[in-house]
Structure formats: structure tokens, C-alpha cells
Amino acid sequence: MADPSQDARTLAPAAYTPSTEATYKVTTTDNLLFGSGGTSGGGSKDLLINLCLPDTAGAGPRPLLLHVHGGGFTGGKRSSCALPDHPGAGGRNEARTLLAAAEQGWVVASIDYRLAGDDPAPGPSVAAFLDAIGGSQAPAPHRSLVAAVEDTLTALDYLLGRADELNIDTDRVVLRGESAGSFTALAVAYCADKFDIKRPSIAAVVGYAGALTQSCEHGSTIGPDEAPLFIAHGTEDRGSTAFSNAEDIAQAAAKVGLVFEFHPLPGLGHGWNEWAEATDDGRPVGVAMFEFLDRVLYPNVQDETAANNEEIGLEAGSSTDASSTISSLSPTVTYETGGDQPEAFVCSPEGAGPFPAIVYAHGRLTDLYGDADPGALGSDLSGICQAFSAQGYVLVAPIRRSQDGDLSGHQKEVDDAIEYVRSRGDIDPARMSLIGYSSGGLLALLVGIERQDLEMLAIMSPASEGERFAHAMNPVAFVSASVFVVANATEDAETLENVNLLEQALIKHNKDYKTVRLNPVDGNARLWMAGDWIDEFLEFLASKRRN
Incomplete structure (x- = not known):
């Protein structure tokens, strides 16, 4: 590990900022x-x-x-x-x-x-x-x-x-x-x-x-x-x-x-x-x-951009060519729920809000963020966090401590995280979304079936977890949020079949949705990191708000 004194991430204010185009001889x-x-x-x-x-x-x-x-x-x-x-x-x-x-x-x-x-x-x-x-x-x-x-x-x-x-x-x-x-x-x-x-x-x-x-x-x-x-x-x-x-x-x-x-x-x-x-x-x-x-x-330059956006009335979370300040993950926050004290990673844009918010459910039904093996992480949480906070979103990723494979326990932890987000003073509760990848995609769907206060669900490369995903297709009728479905065209056959099942259920129950199939070369590996899917998600969300 590094000595933090060598590379403290707080930079001194810059007296000079380079250009973004050819300017000097x-x-x-x-x-x-x-x-x-x-x-x-x-x-x-x-x-x-x-x-x-x-x-x-x-x-x-x-x-x-x-x-x-x-x-x-x-x-x-x-x-x-x-x-x-x-x-x-x-x-x-x-x-x-x-x-x-x-x-x-x-x-x-x-x-x-x-x-x-x-x-x-x-x-x-x-x-x-x-x-x-x-x-x-x-x-x-x-x-x-x-x-x-x-x-x-x-x-x-x-x-x-x-x-x-x-x-x-x-x-x-x-x-x-x-x-x-x-x-x-x-x-x-x-x-x-x-x-x-x-x-x-x-x-x-x-x-x-x-x-x-x-x-x-x-x-x-x-x-x-x-x-x-x-x-x-x-x-x-x-x-x-x-x-x-x-x-x-x-x-x-x-x-x-x-x-x-x-x-x-x-x-x-x-x-x-x-x-x-x-x-x-x-x-x-x-x-x-x-x-x-x-x-x-030069994050202070991004601060000035955000201030200028606020001055001209640009809505937090809307699309803009100028990014907000990049945020890395904060130390974990602890919150109260039913006598328990779960933790979550949180990153936020600069300012007081209220901001739109996202709860992110990682893949696998295990304590992924507490795993000591870096190769097992399976989620570029920092990159995803930065991408959304740069667009004015608060992102909260619960650290799920339920036993491995305990679907209902992990589902409750995601639901508890949403309640925590709703309680924050810097959040606009009318603009809350839930994103889940792999097993987290199944969790997002199950939580979205039961809640009526979410603006958008993003279901990414949903995992089966036995027959549980297939059994959720009829209850899709109770989903009130718009649904964004994303997978890679080179996924395994089971995941692609889950995407097809979900599409059919959304059509059957007349739900508002969009499906995006990306075309990388390495299966679903890229959906655990920031990438094209975030732009597609934000574009779909913005289109719903305009309507």
C-alpha cells in the first residue's frame, strides 16, 4: 500500500490550467x-x-x-x-x-x-x-x-x-x-x-x-x-x-x-x-x-462549471458536455434499519442538492465488497460511481452481508438501502432509480415489483438463481417504474434467454421499457464497469422525464 502522504488526492488549487486544444507554440x-x-x-x-x-x-x-x-x-x-x-x-x-x-x-x-x-x-x-x-x-x-x-x-x-x-x-x-x-x-x-x-x-x-x-x-x-x-x-x-x-x-x-x-x-x-x-x-x-x-x-475547474450550470438553471442529473467534479468512493456510511446497522459505499456530486439518486446492486449473492480477493470483486464500483456523480447523481451501493445464496436476505438489504437513500436530505425522492447487475439484476427486479416509488429500474445481464427469475415474470405486472434492460450480444445462452423472457413479460403487461444489446467481445465482463450502458441508461431516463 502507498503512504498517503506521497499521493494525497487533494490537490492544491492551480494557478494555471492547460488548454483543451492546441493553443501554444x-x-x-x-x-x-x-x-x-x-x-x-x-x-x-x-x-x-x-x-x-x-x-x-x-x-x-x-x-x-x-x-x-x-x-x-x-x-x-x-x-x-x-x-x-x-x-x-x-x-x-x-x-x-x-x-x-x-x-x-x-x-x-x-x-x-x-x-x-x-x-x-x-x-x-x-x-x-x-x-x-x-x-x-x-x-x-x-x-x-x-x-x-x-x-x-x-x-x-x-x-x-x-x-x-x-x-x-x-x-x-x-x-x-x-x-x-x-x-x-x-x-x-x-x-x-x-x-x-x-x-x-x-x-x-x-x-x-x-x-x-x-x-x-x-x-x-x-x-x-x-x-x-x-x-x-x-x-x-x-x-x-x-x-x-x-x-x-x-x-x-x-x-x-x-x-x-x-x-x-x-x-x-x-x-x-x-x-x-x-x-x-x-x-x-x-x-x-x-x-x-x-x-x-483540475477538479476546481469542474466546480466552476457546476456553479455556472446552477446559475443558468441546469438541472442536476441532466446531460451536459461539461462534467461535474469526479468523486471517488467515500468511506462507508452506516445507517439504522430494524435494529441493524448496515453499511454502504456512497459517492456524491459537489453541492447541496437535492440530487437524483441511484442504488446499485452488485452481482453475486455474497459479501462481494468485503471479499479479500481483488480478483473476485467483479464490479468497477469506483468507475460506475464516478460516471454517475459526474452527471449529478448520488450513488449508493449497499454492502450486503447476508449469507451466500440467501436471495431474500440480499433483497431486503437492497430495499433497506433505498429507505436509507430516501431519508437523506440531499436526495430528490421523486427521482430515485435502482440498478442491478447479474444476481443484482434479479434483486432489482424483485425489489421493483414490490415498490411503487422508483423512477427507473435497470436490469443488467440478469442471473437465473435457479427458477427464481422465471417465477418473477408474472409479478412483472406490478412494476410501476420504467425498465431499462441491457445485456451483451455475446452473453451465455441462459442470460440471453432471461433477457428474452423479461422482454416478453414487459410487453405482455404493457410496461414502459427499453432493451439495449451491446456487442463487446468478452461476454458480460464490461457490464461490471462504467461504459456505454451508462450513457444509454441516462438517455432513456432523460427521455422519460421530458415526456
Whole structure:
């Protein structure tokens, strides 16, 4: 876990905010010496850095983007804003991204580090990490990872030691890496503490096609107060950079409530271009990255947007191109119900409300959020929470403690959570929705059958739980809320049959509903995380309100 003092998530107010489009002229200075790194046999290798500096006419201090190149720890080199991408750039158009950042007002740096061919000998500051991968006798590419971490820290010391000269905002340092560079950036941000490696505060990380290795516990070293994370990864990536690495990191981040975005790229392998490939909502990956960094580094700007929206009378929960402040999960809240004291995760937008509200029921009939195994989490609660709070919603996710498989017990806990939400002073009780995924989708349907005070039900990839789902089809007649049904076209046959049964029941009983079938490549895995389904849900909800 991280020392929260290294990456406190409360950023100091910014005196300067970069642009969201090309605004500034850029000066490129290449081939600067920033340090040296040891090699086997007592030698050393000079380490070079390329800088891209925007002409902000004295405005600042400016955020820093430090780029670490890819190449499998055997090849690749630093990128330059002044040159086309070299063959080792992995097809991702690194130079375009670095130039775009500089033109928006970022100080941009791209570094070299010791590769396997240099026969690196990492130094004392990273000795514990080196020991964990096999010590000085480890294969050269493995030693290169440790050397790359050491060299990245050397580069940070070089840049932050010149913060006044380069007009750098030391509170807003972002690491960006691709492939081997992503391995490096992730290790610096989320694994250094495990090995008592000193590093400066990191404000955010961008990782493409990388991994946290076994020595970094595949992501279990991630702590809740560490740098927000943006990851994108091709679903067909294989080998040491397999897509499963990104899934491990996403689930570990979700487990601790880290602020993050995860963008699987269907059908893509290891090499792809972030300006040619798009996220689920149609944005180029590069655009989504910059928008994420803008939100997490400059939340006070989002506060001002929300205030402006309030001034012009924009309704909370309505669609707008400008997001509200991103919220990560709060510590759990405890509430009273029938002599019990259940808990829930809660996230809220800034302001006093009253806000529309959502109760979210996770999949599986078990204590999922209390599970000690990050791989068993099965819910990107943090990402879902952020997506809804950014649109002005309070989201409450009850921590269900009923025994495994106790359907009625879990149903009662969801119902109790709704009563708790209704009691909050910042909630508009006329605008409450219930969302459930998998077994949580069945729970949402059962609760929606019995309650008459819900605006919308969202039933996602509903599970059967024996015959219980099929037995709920006739009682669908008692549902008063509009119903949003969503599943992936590649679900298992049983889940798709449940969707068909529910559609038939909704039609039979003349209910207001909409069904969305998405088309990812990996079954229902994406419905446990923020994605297209949220936009579809909010659009349907908005259409009901307009009518």
C-alpha cells in the first residue's frame, strides 16, 4: 500500500490550467543529459531526455507529462515533438501525443533508460526491487525493468530540481508509458512503496498495454490514495502483455476505490494508434486520456462549471458536455434499519442538492465488497460511481452481508438501502432509480415489483438463481417504474434467454421499457464497469422525464 502522504488526492488549487486544444507554440530541445545509470562490469550509460516547452508567456506553473517509451526492454527510444515517430514507437503515434500535450500547455519530457542490451546494473536505491526479480543474475530484460524505474526516478529528480526554471507545477506530475514504458510507469507509481523506493508525488498515470508484474503482486500493491489511473489495452494482446494484466489492474483499483478509467479495445493486439482507435463512447483514446487528466488534475475547474450550470438553471442529473467534479468512493456510511446497522459505499456530486439518486446492486449473492480477493470483486464500483456523480447523481451501493445464496436476505438489504437513500436530505425522492447487475439484476427486479416509488429500474445481464427469475415474470405486472434492460450480444445462452423472457413479460403487461444489446467481445465482463450502458441508461431516463 502507498503512504498517503506521497499521493494525497487533494490537490492544491492551480494557478494555471492547460488548454483543451492546441493553443501554444512549442520549443523542442532534444538530447539533454539528465543522468547516468550503472552497467555490469562497473561501467555506466548516459541517459538523455527530450523536452517540449510551451510558450505560455510566463503563465504557470504548468503540469508535467513524463513519457516512458516502449520496446520490450530490448529496443525503442525517447520521442521528440520535432520528429516523426520512429519504428520503435509501437504504432501509437507517440510524437503526436507529446506535441498535442505541449501545445495545450504541458511541459513534456520523453526519456531513454537502460535496455537489456546495456546489461544494466541497478543501484542501491532500487536494491529491494532487484532482489525480488532475481538479483544481479536475473535476465537482462528483467533487470532493465528495475533500471527503467531507477532511471525514471532520476529523470523526475532532474526535472523537479529545475521546476522553477521550467515553470513546472510539482503537484501535477503525470507518468505516461506504453508497453515496457507502461510497466515502468505503473511500477513507479504503485509498486515503489513495497520496496521502500523513494519517489515524488505522482498526480496521475497513463498506461497503455502494460502490466504490474508478479513482484508487484499484479496490482494488489495499489492503494486507495494513490495516483488516478487511465489504462487502455487491446483485448487480443498476448504473452507478458496479455489483456488479463489490464483486467487484474482494473479489478485491484476498483477493490480499493482508486479513481481510474479502463478502456478495453476490442479485437486489437499489442500495437495500436491512440488517435485511430476509439473508446466505447466513440472518442479517440488520446482524447479520452486528455479529458481524464483534465478532470482529475483540475477538479476546481469542474466546480466552476457546476456553479455556472446552477446559475443558468441546469438541472442536476441532466446531460451536459461539461462534467461535474469526479468523486471517488467515500468511506462507508452506516445507517439504522430494524435494529441493524448496515453499511454502504456512497459517492456524491459537489453541492447541496437535492440530487437524483441511484442504488446499485452488485452481482453475486455474497459479501462481494468485503471479499479479500481483488480478483473476485467483479464490479468497477469506483468507475460506475464516478460516471454517475459526474452527471449529478448520488450513488449508493449497499454492502450486503447476508449469507451466500440467501436471495431474500440480499433483497431486503437492497430495499433497506433505498429507505436509507430516501431519508437523506440531499436526495430528490421523486427521482430515485435502482440498478442491478447479474444476481443484482434479479434483486432489482424483485425489489421493483414490490415498490411503487422508483423512477427507473435497470436490469443488467440478469442471473437465473435457479427458477427464481422465471417465477418473477408474472409479478412483472406490478412494476410501476420504467425498465431499462441491457445485456451483451455475446452473453451465455441462459442470460440471453432471461433477457428474452423479461422482454416478453414487459410487453405482455404493457410496461414502459427499453432493451439495449451491446456487442463487446468478452461476454458480460464490461457490464461490471462504467461504459456505454451508462450513457444509454441516462438517455432513456432523460427521455422519460421530458415526456
